[in-house]
Amino acid sequence: xxxxxxxxxxxxxxxxxxxxxxxxxxxxxxxxxxxxxxxxxxxxxxxxxxxxxxxxxxxxxxxxxxxxxxxxxxxxxxxxxxxxxxxxxxxxxxxxxxxxxxxxxxxxxxxxxxxxxxxxxxxxxxxxxxxxxxxxxxxxxxxxxxxxxxxxxx
Amino acid sequence: xxxxxxxxxxxxxxxxxxxxxxxxxxxxxxxxxxxxxxxxxxxxxxxxxxxxxxxxxxxxxxxxxxxxxxxxxxxxxxxxxxxxxxxxxxxxxxxxxxxxxxxxxxxxxxxxxxxxxxxxxxxxxxxxxxxxxxxxxxxxxxxxxxxxxxxxxxxxxxxxxxxxxxxxxxxxxxxxxxxxxxxxxxxxxxxxxxxxxxxxxxxxxxxxxxxxxxxxxxxxxxxxxxxxxxxxxxxxxxxxxxxxxxxxxxxxxxxxxxxxxxxxxxxxxxxxxxxxxxxxxxxxxxxxxxxxxxxxxxxxxxxxxxxxxxxxxxxxxxxxxxxxxxxxxxxxxxxxxxxxxxxxxxxxxxxxxxxxxxxxxxxxxxxxxxxxxxxxxxxxxxxxxxxxxxxxxxxxxxxxxxxxxxxxxxxxxxxxxxxxxxxxxxxxxxxxxxxxxxxxxxxxxxxxxxxxxxxxxxxxxxxxxxxxxxxxxxxxxxxxxxxxxxxxxxxxxxxxxxxxxxxxxxxxxxxxxxxxxxxxxxxxxxxxxxxxxxxxxxxxxxxxxxxxxxxxxxxxxxxxxxxxxxxxxxxxx
Numbered sequence: 001x002x003x004x005x006x007x008x009x010x011x012x013x014x015x016x017x018x019x020x021x022x023x024x025x026x027x028x029x030x031x032x033x034x035x036x037x038x039x040x041x042x043x044x045x046x047x048x049x050x051x052x053x054x055x056x057x058x059x060x061x062x063x064x065x066x067x068x069x070x071x072x073x074x075x076x077x078x079x080x081x082x083x084x085x086x087x088x089x090x091x092x093x094x095x096x097x098x099x100x101x102x103x104x105x106x107x108x109x110x111x112x113x114x115x116x117x118x119x120x121x122x123x124x125x126x127x128x129x130x131x132x133x134x135x136x137x138x139x140x141x142x143x144x145x146x147x148x149x150x151x152x153x154x
Numbered sequence: 155x156x157x158x159x160x161x162x163x164x165x166x167x168x169x170x171x172x173x174x175x176x177x178x179x180x181x182x183x184x185x186x187x188x189x190x191x192x193x194x195x196x197x198x199x200x201x202x203x204x205x206x207x208x209x210x211x212x213x214x215x216x217x218x219x220x221x222x223x224x225x226x227x228x229x230x231x232x233x234x235x236x237x238x239x240x241x242x243x244x245x246x247x248x249x250x251x252x253x254x255x256x257x258x259x260x261x262x263x264x265x266x267x268x269x270x271x272x273x274x275x276x277x278x279x280x281x282x283x284x285x286x287x288x289x290x291x292x293x294x295x296x297x298x299x300x301x302x303x304x305x306x307x308x309x310x311x312x313x314x315x316x317x318x319x320x321x322x323x324x325x326x327x328x329x330x331x332x333x334x335x336x337x338x339x340x341x342x343x344x345x346x347x348x349x350x351x352x353x354x355x356x357x358x359x360x361x362x363x364x365x366x367x368x369x370x371x372x373x374x375x376x377x378x379x380x381x382x383x384x385x386x387x388x389x390x391x392x393x394x395x396x397x398x399x400x401x402x403x404x405x406x407x408x409x410x411x412x413x414x415x416x417x418x419x420x421x422x423x424x425x426x427x428x429x430x431x432x433x434x435x436x437x438x439x440x441x442x443x444x445x446x447x448x449x450x451x452x453x454x455x456x457x458x459x460x461x462x463x464x465x466x467x468x469x470x471x472x473x474x475x476x477x478x479x480x481x482x483x484x485x486x487x488x489x490x491x492x493x494x495x496x497x498x499x500x501x502x503x504x505x506x507x508x509x510x511x512x513x514x515x516x517x518x519x520x521x522x523x524x525x526x527x528x529x530x531x532x533x534x535x536x537x538x539x540x541x542x543x544x545x546x547x548x549x550x551x552x553x554x555x556x557x558x559x560x561x562x563x564x565x566x567x568x569x570x571x572x573x574x575x576x577x578x579x580x581x582x583x584x585x586x587x588x589x590x591x592x593x594x595x596x597x598x599x600x601x602x603x604x605x606x607x608x609x610x611x612x613x614x615x616x617x618x619x620x621x622x623x624x625x626x627x628x629x630x631x632x633x634x635x636x637x638x639x640x641x642x643x644x645x646x647x648x649x650x651x652x653x654x655x656x657x658x659x660x661x662x663x664x665x666x667x668x669x670x671x672x673x674x675x676x677x678x679x680x681x682x683x684x685x686x687x688x689x690x691x692x693x694x695x696x697x698x699x700x701x702x703x704x705x706x707x708x709x710x711x712x713x714x715x716x717x718x719x720x721x722x723x724x725x726x727x
Contacts, residue, residue, distance in 0.1 A: 061371065092386065
C-alpha cells in the first residue's frame with residue numbers, strides 16, 4: 001500500500017536523521033500509524049527543561065490527510081488544548097492547509113517552532129492566549145510551573 | 155597519393171561514429187537531421203496570410219489583423235543533405251541542401267546557410283569540411299540562426315504554421331520531460347518522466363499515481379478546492395495577502411491530461427460550478443417544485459461537452475459583481491426578468507420577479523414573496539395597488555389626480571376607464587359611460603376627487619365642474635392627465651363644449667364639494683354615492699382615501715406595474 005510505503009520511508013529517514021530535540025518510537029512495532037515522539041522543549045523557551053510526549057497518529061489516508069498531534073504531557077500553551085487530547089491544530093496541520101508533500105519531520109519542526117513562539121492569535125486556549133499577550137510574566141510562571149509538575153518525569 | 159574517394163570514405167566513416175544518426179549513401183552523399191533548440195526560445199510572430207491581411211487599411215480593420223507572438227524552444231529539425239562531388243575535397247567543394255518540415259525557416263536563410271559550406275571549405279584550405287559545417291550549423295541553430303537580429307526582431311510566419319509548430323514544441327518538451335526522472339513529493343519515490351506529470355502553470359512535478367489518488371479522493375469527497383498543485387510552497391512565494399489566492403484550481407484539461415477519468419473530471423467541474431452558483435446571491439432557481447434547477451446564467455455558462463473547452467478564466471477568487479443585476483430590484487428591461495431553467499428536461503421560462511411562468515415583456519408583476527420587499531418597497535406596491543388603475547394597453551399604472559374617469563395613458567396614449575380599467579373607444583369615449591346596464595353607466599365623474607386645497611376652499615359647483623371639465627378637455631387635447639393652469643381661453647372653449655357629462659354628474663354623482671363633505675362625514679351620510687357603489691361592489695370593505703375613487707381595482711395587473719416603475723425610477727435617480 002502506497003501510504004504504508006511512504007510511512008516506512010519517512011520512518012527510515014527520521015530514524016537516520018532525527019529532527020532536532022526529538023526521539024521517535026513506535027509503541028507498537030506492528031502499527032506504523034501511531035508514533036510516539038519525545039520532544040525536548042526548545043532551548044531558551046519556558047519549556048526548555050521539559051520533555052514532552054507527543055502522540056502522532058497517521059490517518060489511513062495519510063499523506064492525503066494531515067497527521068493528528070496530541071500532547072500526552074500536559075503543557076501550558078495557548079495552542080495546545082488543555083484536555084486529555086492535548087490537541088494542536090494550526091498551520092499545515094489544518095485539514096484545508098495540509099498538503100501531501102508535507103512530512104512528519106516538517107510537522108515536528110512546526111510543533112517545535114510553535115513551542116518556541118506561541119501563536120496567541122490562533123489559540124485553542126484563549127485564556128492562556130490572553131495571559132500570554134497581556135501578562136507575559138504570569139504566563140511564563142505558569143508554563144514553568146507546569147513543566148516542573150508534568151514534564152520532568154521520565 | 156591517397157585516392158580522393160578513400161578520403162571521402164574515411165571522412166564519412168568518422169562522421170558516422172560522431173553522429174550515429176547520419177545516413178551515408180556510398181561515398182557521394184550524407185544526410186542528417188539537426189535538431190533546432192535555440193538556447194533562448196525563438197520569438198515567432200504569426201500573421202494571417204497576406205490575402206487576409208489586406209483590409210487592414212480600413213477604419214476598424216485593426217481588429218481584423220490578428221497576430222500572435224510566441225516563444226518556442228524547439229523547432230522542427232534542419233534537414234541537411236550533403237553531396238560530395240568527385241573532386242572533393244581537394245578540387246571541388248561539397249554542396250549542401252537544407253530544408254525544414256513545414257518550411258518554417260525562410261528560403262533565403264536556407265540558401266545563405268547552404269552557401270556557407272563553400273566558404274568554409276575555402277577558409278579551411280579545401281579539406282574535409284563536413285564536420286566543421288555540421289558544427290557551424292549546430293552553433294547557428296543554438297543561436298536561433300540570429301533570426302532575432304532581423305529588423306523586426308523576430309521570425310514572421312503565416313499563422314497556418316502556428317499550430318504545427320506549437321505541437322512540435324510541445325511534443326519535444328514532453329519527450330525531454332519523459333526522458334527524465336523525478337522525485338515525487340507525495341510517495342517520496344523517484345519515478346520516470348513517463349509516469350509523472352508536470353503541472354502547466356507552476357511546473358511542479360508529481361507522479362501520476364499520487365495525483366490520481368489525491369484528486370480522486372478530493373473530488374469524491376466534494377473537496378474541489380483541494381484540486382490544485384500539491385506543493386506546499388506553491389503560490390506562496392508572492393508577498394502580500396493575495397499570495398494564497400494565486401494558487402489557482404486546476405483546469406479540467408490538466409486532470410484529463412494526467413490520465414484521470416472523464417466522469418470524475420466532469421464531476422469536479424460540475425461541483426465547482428454548483429458551488430459558485432450557490433454562493434452567488436443572484437442565482438435564482440426554477441419555481442417548479444420537482445425541478446429546482448438554477449436558471450441559465452451568462453456568468454456561469456453550461457459545462458462544455460469537451461472539458462478541454464472549459465473556460466480558462468475560472469478561478470476561486472470571486473470578483474465583486476457590482477454590475478450584476480439585482481433580482482430584488484425589478485428592471486425596466488423586461489428581458490432581464492425572463493429566466494429560463496437550465497434543466498434540459500424542464501426549460502421552464504419564468505419571471506425572475508414574480509416566479510410565475512413567463513408572462514411576456516409587457517406584463518407588470520411584483521415579487522411573489524412580500525417578505526422579500528423592504529418596508530419602503532412594500533408601501534410603494536401597496537399605494538400603487540390602492541390608488542391606481544392600470545392602462546389596459548401597456549399596464550402602466552395610472553393615478554388620477556382629478557377629473558373624469560375617461561383616462562388617457564401618459565405612457566402609451568391608450569384610452570381607458572378609470573373605474574373598471576376597461577378599454578374605451580377613443581372615437582367615442584363617452585359611450586362607455588352612457589351604456590345603460592353596465593357598471594360604469596352614468597359614472598363619468600363618479601369618483602372622489604383629491605381633497606386638494608382648491609376643493610377645500612369651497613368653490614361653487616360650477617367652478618369645480620369647470621375645473622374638471624377643463625381637465626377633461628385638456629386630457630383629450632394633449633393626452634396628459636395633469637391639472638392644467640386655468641387658462642381663460644381654454645375655459646371659454648370648454649364652456650362652449652357640450653355639457654352633458656357635467657350635467658350627468660350633477661344629477662347622478664355627488665359634486666366635489668359634496669365629496670369633500672363626505673370624506674369627513676360618516677359613510678352612511680352619503681346615500682347617493684354609497685348606494686351606487688354598493689350596487690357595484692357589494693363588499694363592505696372598500697379602500698379608503700383616494701382609493702375609494704377606484705373601487706374597481708383590476709385583479710390582474712393590480713397596480714403592481716407602478717411598483718415596478720417606482721423601483722425603476724428610484725434606480726435611475
